Amino acid sequence: xxxxxxxxxxxxxxxxxxxxxxxxxxxxxxxxxxxxxxxxxxxxxxxxxxxxxxxxxxxxxxxxxxxxxxxxxxxxxxxxxxxxxxxxxxxxxxxxxxxxxxxxxxxxxxxxxxxxxxxxxxxxxxxxxxxxxxxxxxxxxxxxxxxxxxxxxxxxxxxxxxxxxxxxxxxxxxxxxxxxxxxxxxxxxxxxxxxxxxxxxxxxxxxxxxxxxxxxxxxxxxxxxxxxxxxxxxxxxxxxxxxxxxxxxxxxxxxxxxxxxxxxxxxxxxxxxxxxxxxxxxxxxxxxxxxxxxxxxxxxxxxxxxxxxxxxxxxxxxxxxxxxxxxxxxxxxxxxxxxxxxxxxxxxxxxxxxxxxxxxxxxxxxxxxxxxxxxxxxxxxxxxxxxxxxxxxxxxxxxxxxxxxxxxxxxxxxxxxxxxxxxxxxxxxxxxxxxxxxxxxxxxxxxxxxxxxxxxxxxxxxxxxxxxxxxxxxxxxxxxxxxxxxxxxxxxxxxxxxxxxxxxxxxxxxxxxxxxxxxxxxxxxxxxxxxxxxxxxxxxxxxxxxxxxxxxxxxxxx
Amino acid sequence: xxxxxxxxxxxxxxxxxxxxxxxxxxxxxxxxxxxxxxxxxxxxxxxxxxxxxxxxxxxxxxxxxxxxxxxxxxxxxxxxxxxxxxxxxxxxxxxxxxxxxxxxxxx
Numbered sequence: 279x280x281x282x283x284x285x286x287x288x289x290x291x292x293x294x295x296x297x298x299x300x301x302x303x304x305x306x307x308x309x310x311x312x313x314x315x316x317x318x319x320x321x322x323x324x325x326x327x328x329x330x331x332x333x334x335x336x337x338x339x340x341x342x343x344x345x346x347x348x349x350x351x352x353x354x355x356x357x358x359x360x361x362x363x364x365x366x367x368x369x370x371x372x373x374x375x376x377x378x379x380x381x382x383x384x385x386x387x388x389x390x391x392x393x394x395x396x397x398x399x400x401x402x403x404x405x406x407x408x409x410x411x412x413x414x415x416x417x418x419x420x421x422x423x424x425x426x427x428x429x430x431x432x433x434x435x436x437x438x439x440x441x442x443x444x445x446x447x448x449x450x451x452x453x454x455x456x457x458x459x460x461x462x463x464x465x466x467x468x469x470x471x472x473x474x475x476x477x478x479x480x481x482x483x484x485x486x487x488x489x490x491x492x493x494x495x496x497x498x499x500x501x502x503x504x505x506x507x508x509x510x511x512x513x514x515x516x517x518x519x520x521x522x523x524x525x526x527x528x529x530x531x532x533x534x535x536x537x538x539x540x541x542x543x544x545x546x547x548x549x550x551x552x553x554x555x556x557x558x559x560x561x562x563x564x565x566x567x568x569x570x571x572x573x574x575x576x577x578x579x580x581x582x583x584x585x586x587x588x589x590x591x592x593x594x595x596x597x598x599x600x601x602x603x604x605x606x607x608x609x610x611x612x613x614x615x616x617x618x619x620x621x622x623x624x625x626x627x628x629x630x631x632x633x634x635x636x637x638x639x640x641x642x643x644x645x646x647x648x649x650x651x652x653x654x655x656x657x658x659x660x661x662x663x664x665x666x667x668x669x670x671x672x673x674x675x676x677x678x679x680x681x682x683x684x685x686x687x688x689x690x691x692x693x694x695x696x697x698x699x700x701x702x703x704x705x706x707x708x709x710x711x712x713x714x715x716x717x718x719x720x721x722x723x724x725x726x727x728x729x730x731x732x733x734x735x736x737x738x739x740x741x742x743x744x745x746x747x748x749x750x751x752x753x754x755x756x757x758x759x760x761x762x763x764x765x766x767x768x769x770x771x772x773x774x775x776x777x778x779x780x781x782x783x784x785x786x787x788x789x790x791x792x793x794x795x796x797x798x799x800x801x802x803x804x805x806x807x808x809x810x811x812x813x814x815x816x817x818x819x820x821x822x823x824x825x826x827x828x829x830x831x832x833x834x835x836x
Numbered sequence: 837x838x839x840x841x842x843x844x845x846x847x848x849x850x851x852x853x854x855x856x857x858x859x860x861x862x863x864x865x866x867x868x869x870x871x872x873x874x875x876x877x878x879x880x881x882x883x884x885x886x887x888x889x890x891x892x893x894x895x896x897x898x899x900x901x902x903x904x905x906x907x908x909x910x911x912x913x914x915x916x917x918x919x920x921x922x923x924x925x926x927x928x929x930x931x932x933x934x935x936x937x938x939x940x941x942x943x
Contacts, residue, residue, distance in 0.1 A: 375908040376884060382915050383877045389919055390866040390873075394926070509900040538902035539892025540884040547885035554881045558874075578927050585916075585923045592916045596909065822850050825859050826934060 303449035306644030307651075311448070314485070314652045315462065321477045325470035332685045335692060336402040336667050337572050338472030343579035345480060347586020350570050352479030353660040354381075354561075354587070355486060355594050357653040358439050358719070361627040363595070367602020368610075368622070368629035371516070371537025374602055378595035380554050382588065384561025389584040392562060394577035395738050395824035403664070404568035405672045408733050408748065411816030413809055414681065416749035417733075418672040424729040424756055425565040425668040428722045429661045430706075433699075435718040436661070437707030440654045446625050447647035456707040463658045464700035467666065468693055472573060475659045482649075482656040487590060489649045490597040493630070496637035497604030505600075512537060512606040519610065519620065537606070549784040553720070556787035560723030563730030566664035577827050598630075605629040608636045658703070666695040717768040720785060724763060727787050729756035732794035736802075738824060741817035744810040747802025755794020762786030848941040858933050862926065869922055873915070880911050 329335055341349070359381070367374035400406035405421035437456060444455030466474045501507040517534030525533060561567065571580050609615040615623055615632040622628045634646040670692035675683035733752035736743045763769060765780035802810070823829040849855050883891055884904070891904035 372902070372904055372908075375905070376881075379877070379880065379908060379911045379915075382912060383873065386873045386915055386919050386922070387870060389922055390870045506899060506901055509905070513900055536892070538894075538900060539904045540888050547882070550881050550885040551878065554877065558877065578931060581923045581926055585919045588916050588919045592912045596912055599908075818850065819846070821859075822846060825862075826849060826855075826938065828846055828849070828938070 304447060304644060304647060306640055307647035308448050308450075310644050310648035311651050314481070314648055318462075318466065318474070318478045318481065318655075321481075322466050322470035322474040325473035325477070329469070329471045329473060332402075332671070332689045332692070334473065335471035335689055336569075336663075336671065338474075338476050340575055341476055341573050343574055343582025344586050345476070346570060346574050346579070346583035347588075348483045348590060349476045349479040349573070350567065350583060350587035351590035351594065352481075352483035352486075352653075352656045353566060353570060354591055354657075355483070355653065356436065356439075356657050357443060357650040358435070358627075359595075360486065360490070360598065360650060360653065361443075361630055363598040364602045364605060364630040364633070365622070365627045367599065368605040369626075370541050371512075371602075371606075372539055373541050375595075375599050376540065377557075378599060380557035381561070382592050382595055384558040385584055385588045385591065387558060388562045388567075389581060389588075392568075392734055392738060393571060393580050393584055394827075396568060396734075397571050397574070397577045397580040398824050398827040399820065399829070400572055402569075402572055402671050403667050404565060404730065404734065405668070405676075408730075408737050409676075410737070411820045412737070412745040412748055412813055414676050416745055417737075418676050420733070420749045420752050420756075421730070422668040422672040422677075424725065424752065425672075426665055427756070427760075428563075428565060428726050428730075429665040429668075431718040431725070432722040433658065433661050433665075433703050434706050434710050435715050435722075436654055436658050437703050438710050438713075438715045440651070440658070441707055441711065442625075443650060443654065446628065447631065447650060452711060453708070456704045459655060459658055460700045460704040460707075462655055463662055463703070464696060466655075466659045467662050467696045472663060475656075475663050476573060478652075478659055479656040482652045483590060485649045486653055487594060487597075489646055490594065490601065493634055493637055493642075493646070494597050494600050494604070497600065497608065497633070500608065508600070508603050508607060509538060512603045515606055515610050523620075546783070548788060552783055552785040552788035555791060556720060556724045556727050556785045559727035559731045559787065559791055560725075563726030563734065564723075565668065565726070565730065566660040568730075568734075569664045569667065570660075601630055601633060605633045609633055612636065662696055662699050662703070665699055666692045669695040714773050717763065717766075717773070720768075721760070721763045724759040724785060724787050724790065725756055728759035728790035728794045729753070732791065732798055736795065736798045738820075740799075740802075741814060741821075742802050743798060743817075744802040744805040744807075744813040746805045746807070746810065747798045747800075751796075751798030751801045752794060754797035755790055758793040759786045759790035762790055845941045849937060852937050852941065854933065855937050858930060858937065862930050865925065866922065869918055873918055876914060877911065880907060883907070 325338075328339065333339075359377070363374040363377060366377075396404065396407050399410050403421070403425075405418050405425075408421050409417035437459065440459045441452040441455040444450050444458075445452055448455075466478055498508070501511060513534045515534075516537050517530050520530035520533040521527065570583070574580050574583055609629070609632045615636065617623055622632065624631070631643060631646060635643040638645075670688050674691045675681065675688045729752045732755050733748050736751075737748050762781045763786055766784060766786065767779040767782070768784065770776050770779045770781070891902065891907070893903050895901050895903055895906055
């Protein structure tokens, strides 16, 4: 995820989306990963016996706030951020921390503004909440389209990343990886629904956090557990490398010291703020994250979920920062890991993998590789489940059957959608293999920040919001974000090959988020239809239920 | 679903002055913390965007650790902290007040 973002800002830097070399087949890694798969399939089989109705399928029958917090961390921390942030810090130093803070700082916004209201009003999808007092058809259609767009771009980035990672880590061909990821994800979601998905994410989060923590302890042991020592040695090594490259001692010292401060990632302030806001507000609009609020029984546990998610995700990003500097210190000078040209062996994202090998040998490398692959699986399963529920619950049950769908049929529709999505994900992975997909994760965040987030906030907090405002205003935000991204340098120049970008900034959020809010406000304000009067009249009760959870009793008992 | 408040218990809660007060308090608290979070993060990004030399400065003479590292870690810690502050009050004081209001309305 972050590797994609890194590429967005620094196209010259090799990321997962860059060229990779297939490695020799790594049997330790494959065996450890097989162990993970065996465990998760066993859990899926158990979950399948208890997944009887749609409610089980969408919510998994309820977990605690602590478990949900871990699952959210498992849903959110992708392999690309594990590999991408550490490699970015390995190359350029400090800048990786800018992503880390951006990816974390959206969580309190979710907590303060939407979490408890979302839990109190909704049952299965965030569209339950966004459409609560509105005409179901238009608002649910908007939500489902927006969910499918966000999920599709996120999914393509994950699938292409998975294929390339497998070549790197396991030494297996690209297509094997796609089929393995697509197939396993289908099995988890199809048979185990949310219950299996939650546990895959929880196990993955525990593996990722413990693996990264062990690696950090290994690194810190080599520098006497002193961060000052770690940084000082990293600067000395970067200075030495710059001298070896022929720089004067003064220039080399400056280049070495530069890793301690912000560098080339942020060029103009508008891009910086825009990118920051896309990360922050996009988190609050990601459908697969919002869906996780319905797995806990009440608002109280929903709040706890976020606190725990923030703890684990914050811990994870702090670890990646230390690992990046650890990689500078421990692998930069070793020809086994870094070629004579100063480039990481095996591909630009291998820093943390080499570090694992340097600290704990082949066995630890195998473990960390298995963790990275498990990570992709968990993220992909969460994405698929949220897209499947958008199709079955929002489009099929609420729009097509107008809320009178037979639950057994609704469940069947979500399972069919899962299969279609699994096949589509593999196909898209093949289609985009040689494409630059680096922009797709930041696009997904920008879309979520500009469409879902304004619609949720306005429908929850503004009594004047109407059906027309929510559905069409949200669409304006969504389309603005999409079009501006296409016109921005990462797509217009890097992908489409034009000479000059029409839209000069790296992220559209600073324009498209206000565009979404403004459109909702304006379209609601000027809405004189009879429906608009009903929408506004429904606000007091919606507000009451969202603040008290009076209706959530029914939802929790479903 | 879009009907106005008709249920008797719901109507009693809505009319309860303690409920109005609770919603006002909780809203003020959550918007204050939102403002603090957005301001802190915007400040951090703005420093990176506008004053890189300041950020690259060591925290003390002779040290390698920079102000940027310290502030970055502070943003990570502060994010967790601000969530903890909200959850503590929301799950404690606010939930207790809400439970009392709901119990009276159902009685």
